[in-house]
Amino acid sequence: MSDTTTDKTTTTGDDQDLGAAGSQLSTAPVEDAPSSHLPALGVIGWARWFWRQLTSMRVALLLLLLLSLAAIPGSLIPQTGINEAQVADFRERHDILAPVYDKLGLFHVYSSVWFSAIYILLFVSLIGCIVPRTWQFVGQLRGRPPGAPRRLTRLPAHTTWRTSADPEEVREAALALLRKRRFRAHAVGDAVAAEKGYLRELGNLAFHLALIVMLIAFAWGQLFKSEGNKIVVEGDGFSNTLTQYDDFKSGNLFTNDDLEPFSFDVKEFTGTYERTGPNRGTPRTYETEVTYTEGADGEEKNALIKVNKPLEIGDAKVYLVSHGYAPVVTVRDGKGEIVYQDAVPLLPLDNNVTSSGVVKVLDGYRNPQGKKEQLGFQAFFVPTFGGSASGTMLSQFPALDYPVLALNAYHGDLKADSGIPQSVYQMDKTKMKEFKDADGELLKKLLTPGETMTLPNGAGSITFEKDIKEWAGFQVVQEPGGGWALGGALAAIGGLAASLFVQRRRVWVRAVRGDDGVTVVEMAGLGRSESAKVPEELGDLAGILYERAPGAPDGTPEDPGTPEASGITTSTDTDSQAVPAEGAEQQ
DSSP states (O other), rough: OEEEOOOOOOOOHHHHHOOOGGOSSSOOOOOOOOOOTTTOOHHHHHHHHHHHHHTTTHHHHHHHHHHHHHTTHHHHOTTTTHHHHHHHHHHHTTTTHHHHHHHHHHHGGSSSSSHHHHHHHHHHHHHHHHHHHHHHHHHHSOOOOOOOOGGGGGSSSSEEEEESSSHHHHHHHHHHHHHHHOOEEEETEEEEEEEEHHHHHHHHHHHHHHHHHHHHHHHHHHHHOEEEEEEEEEEEEEESSGGSSSSEOOOOOGGGGSOOOOEEEEEEEEEEEEOSSSSTTTTEEEEEEEEEEEEOOOOOOEEEETTTBEEEEEEEEEEOOOOOEEEEEEEEEEEEEEEEEEEEEEEEEEETTTEEEEEEOSSSSSSSOOOEEEEEEEEEEBBOOOOOOGGSSSSSSSSBBBBBBEEEEEEEOOOOOOOOOOTTTOOOOEEEEOOTTTTSSBBHHHHEEOOOEEEEGTEEEEEEEEEEEEEEEEEEETTTTHHHHHHHHHHHHHHHHHHHHOOOOOEEEEEEEEEOOEEEEEEEEEEEEOTTTHHHHHHHHHHHHHHHSSSSSSOOSSTTGGGGGGOOEOOTTTSSOOOOHHHHHHO
């Protein structure tokens, strides 16, 4: 068998035309060569030119880059749809920048006109790229590999030898071999044409289709998403209605009817922590036992919600995101009657759950003179007190080893009826007066479970009950496009891998009887781009086919049909004027 030759020189003149053999190795559109004698375009011509530019792959990549850059301000600048308080604070601190940001839409980047324009143009560009290429690829799959060029020795990788086998036997053996190697092969005249590597183009199309799916899923999720947070104390419950949330935000097209109907009760929160070692205080167990029902008349079910293991109810996911303590306090008036008794959730300030909050008594309290008043207590709680020697109200450990509650007392008007929303964790003191101790200072006291702080002048008392409850913070999320986005991302990765690591190539085997009656076998391969894989694969195929159609025994040592010249080598033949694969596609 003769040398397997890899040619890297280009052809000129009549040898440049490979016909269908070098065409359609990809579905990428062929750009027209520029001309110095182009006529005036006109309106339709300019519209067609604009469409071609918009649907080109380079513009799609540019728009994808612009979309990534446009999303940066949304992560650096406070957004109205995420945190209104941060936006208001930014406006107060930046009198000059805030109006500029308003005009540019930087406080609502993802719903701004310019971001939407880039998003829509990218969407249209991808569709314009994919649709014609998909249709062309389907046509290629329905067709057959093109027939062999007239001169196989012009191709980048080729080999030839003489054999005593009949041409029909050689072609049948080649056809069987190529099909066994998973080539699409068929006989065309005096040659066998085969093609392989369609997965490359399929992966390319799948990658871009997956991008479209991800864009749709992202837009759908942003428009119809909802996200709310709720703190629930042990023994209390939650119903998935808008009024039940502590804070709530949603997409532009979300309505209250889109909320998944369910409710749940928190039975118990369990948290355990590392006691020793460098990880002391690190949570080991964070889980909440709940009972929930779906719909108005659903069956009650038990569930265990853990960190990163949410409760899934329909399209909603209930995540466990935070935890804290809710000391139970009892407030009595001067006559000893209970005017307030409840567990008060306090917000953690550090990893050891040092917590703060307020106790508000809004109704039912009368001062010693019989006048209606409101009471307010600032509360600081530590689950593990370091002792009076520590000098601070900072917890030493997150578990309830030595709980202490510190209280400051106020009376007056909490302005709860002013119509302005108030945080349940903060107290407006503008119309409140301090309770004074015997020294004329603000009344304050450290309480352990079961202890009571008595208010001066018969104003009442507040008791820190021995029952200390825990609360769990939940985040309820509905993202209708999340599954599609994940599927699109996985498909994009798979398609990109296929387009990068699979090479589309063609192989032809021609067997004809020479003038001396001996069969001449020619094999050649063509890939989409220059690669060592095509000559290697061609050499492997040629070696197997040579065993089935060995070289003719007669001839000189230089004759490629002799056994002595049957080795497979790689060389550069400048006389053959072969065309590289990329050049072949363009001719």
